[in-house]
Amino acid sequence: MAKISKKRKEAFAKFDKNKVYSLSEAVQVVKDVTFTKFSASFDIDVRLGVDPRKANQMVRGIVTLPHGTGKVVRVLALCTPDKEDEAKAAGADYVGLDEYIDKLKKGEMINDIDVIITMPSVMPKIGALGKILGPRGLMPNPKAGTVTMDVGKAVSDVKAGKIDFKVDKYGIIHSGIGKVNFTNDQLSDNVREIMSTIIKLKPTAAKGTYIKSVYLSSTMSPGVQVDVKSVTV
Numbered sequence: 001m002a003k004i005s006k007k008r009k010e011a012f013a014k015f016d017k018n019k020v021y022s023l024s025e026a027v028q029v030v031k032d033v034t035f036t037k038f039s040a041s042f043d044i045d046v047r048l049g050v051d052p053r054k055a056n057q058m059v060r061g062i063v064t065l066p067h068g069t070g071k072v073v074r075v076l077a078l079c080t081p082d083k084e085d086e087a088k089a090a091g092a093d094y095v096g097l098d099e100y101i102d103k104l105k106k107g108e109m110i111n112d113i114d115v116i117i118t119m120p121s122v123m124p125k126i127g128a129l130g131k132i133l134g135p136r137g138l139m140p141n142p143k144a145g146t147v148t149m150d151v152g153k154a155v156s157d158v159k160a161g162k163i164d165f166k167v168d169k170y171g172i173i174h175s176g177i178g179k180v181n182f183t184n185d186q187l188s189d190n191v192r193e194i195m196s197t198i199i200k201l202k203p204t205a206a207k208g209t210y211i212k213s214v215y216l217s218s219t220m221s222p223g224v225q226v227d228v229k230s231v232t233v
Contacts, residue, residue, distance in 0.1 A: 011035065011222050023230040026216045027187045033221050034180050039070070040219035042178040042187055046198060047212040052167045056205040059173065060166040062145050063197040067186040068161030070179035075155055076100060076109070078118040078126065078140075083151045087117075090155035097122065104129050110136060117146045117154045165194070171212075173198060180218045191216070195231045 011033035015021075021029060034040050050057040076094040077087035078101065087095045094100060094113065103109050105128070116133065118126060118140045126133075126140060133139040140146040144164040148154050165175045177190040195214070202210050214231055215223040 015222075015224060017222065017224075020225045020227050022227050023188055023191060024184065026224045026226045027184045027191075029224045030216050030218050030221060031180055031184075033224075034218040035221075036180075036219055038219075040180040040221070041071075041176045042180050042182065042190075043174065043176050043217050043219075044191060044194060045215045045217070045223065046173045046195070047214075048167055048171050048173065048198075048206075049209045049212050050167060050171055050203060050206045052169055052171055054205065057203045058167065059198065059201050059203065060143060060164075061197050061201050062143075062162060062164050063194050064157060065161040065163065065177055065190045065193055067178065067182060067190055069163060069176060070182060071114075071176070073158055074112060074114045075158055076113045076116045077151055077155060078116060078122055079151050080119065080122065083119065086152040087155055090152040091159045092117070092155045097125075101125055101129070104132060107132065110138070113138065115146065115158050116140050117148070117151060117158065119149055119151060120147055123147060163194075165198075191226075191231055199232060 014032050015029045030042065048059060050059055052058055075092045077092040078097055079087055079095065080097065084095050100109065110132070116138050123140070130139060142148070145154055145157065145162070163175060165173050167173050175194065177194055178187050199211070211228050211232065214226040214228055216226055217223040
């Protein structure tokens, strides 16, 4: 049996893991059970009543959190020369095309970027990078808004707190939606915003209960279950 650390024991002592909390209560509990010395990520896990193996029950979307994620997002804009100034003005960290594609092919820069934004005309060049970018979640996708002619806006949106989420093979959406040092109201606003988006994306083929459970947690903290009704109103 795995040994429970002292800090984890302290965390479990601060709340009832079998209780379902309201949103405001859950946010505070997560803060109370967070013991990291750094600014921990604030995460949400939503279990859905869908079968992601079926194409008509896949849930994927994008949302711009009202208070951002608190994370510095490093953006690479792979674009043609006529779009470079637009991307730079919007705050892209790296801007260019062939030189960066060559670096990515060699496995360089992978750990230096969080999002890649590109244009439809450039996608044929990036297609060959699928095996490198795909496993790391870096492959640009029109559905995520990262393949677009409006490069500047896409860069600005990502920098402002736009995130891409997708249900995994177990029917769960996991996403970081802030930092523990955000105010309780800011975290609650971000939770409601992503939940509102998830609800709007309910597949017509999904039957029965759509939102099965919602948990909030922080980096290395236990999960705290939230009353679904308190995050869907």
